Amino acid sequence: MNRKISLQALQAHNWEKCAALTVHSHQVDYLQSNLFVMARSLFEPIQIFAILEDAEVVGMLALYCKGQLLWISHLMIDQQYQGRGIGCQVLKLIPGEAIPKRSFVEMRAGVLESNRSGQGFFRRAGFVLQGQLPDGELIFCHSGAAPDKN
16 A cells, blocks of 8 residues: 655644654664754754654654755654655655755755664665764765655
């Protein structure tokens, strides 16, 4: 069965479902909690989206634009929905659904050096390792409007 993946702005009717999402225990150290990201959005220009599979909230995405760079600040899929290709589908939706009126030339994502699965995810999605921040976080970049790999 082919299920529809879509993005929906974080709102009063979906924020609690986003807050309740969880990752596998071995992933906890690699992501800030969804509630923490929501709190950050009060002070930083972050746009947050619920990730839906059909009508069910299955993940959360946070983005911010800095000039012509679009940073993927947070991307998490609930543990019971991981491994279905939802994250890759979300990356393809970003240019059309999440940032429809803004232009950017490159998407970037920071991944902890110890997060091998996160690095593999972005590599499979067509992102390239571009550098490293002083705190050790690796920067993955994708030029163009959308990743072209599944």
